[in-house]
Amino acid sequence: QVQLVESGGGLVQAGGSLRLSCAASGSNFNFNVMGWYRQAPGSQRELVATITSGGSTNYADSVKGRFTISRDNAKNTVFLQMNSLNPEDTAIYYCNARRYLGVLYAYWGQGTQVTVSS
Numbered sequence: 858q859v860q861l862v863e864s865g866g867g868l869v870q871a872g873g874s875l876r877l878s879c880a881a882s883g884s885n886f887n888f889n890v891m892g893w894y895r896q897a898p899g900s901q902r903e904l905v906a907t908i909t910s911g912g913s914t915n916y917a918d919s920v921k922g923r924f925t926i927s928r929d930n931a932k933n934t935v936f937l938q939m940n941s942l943n944p945e946d947t948a949i950y951y952c953n954a955r956r957y958l959g960v961l962y963a964y965w966g967q968g969t970q971v972t973v974s975s
Contacts, residue, residue, distance in 0.1 A: 866969030879952030
């Protein structure tokens with residue numbers, strides 16, 4: 858059973874930085890895509906960033922230039938370096954991993970709270 862465990866969330870002042878980590882355990886699948894989503898109170902879950910097994914990245918416009926996604930394929934871990942945080946970044950951040958085996962398999966972490974104060 859695949860489990861994704863996020864860590865690194867917390868409370869930070871505006872302008873500060875946090876580094877989120879997500880480690881996959883239970884299996885050692887080659888996840889074609891790993892990424893981060895976030896959900897603010899009263900809002901829909903939205904894409905933050907994704908990265909393929911080959912290192913190709915995509916970012917939401919709202920985080921471009923501030924966030925950097927990376928992954929360690931050997932450790933089945935994905936990271937999100939968040940710089941220049943602002944209160945609009947406050948949300949629960951969820952790790953996501955996908956693999957394609959003829960059919961799409963998607964896995965989600967429990968989420969980690971990121972709170973940015975003014």
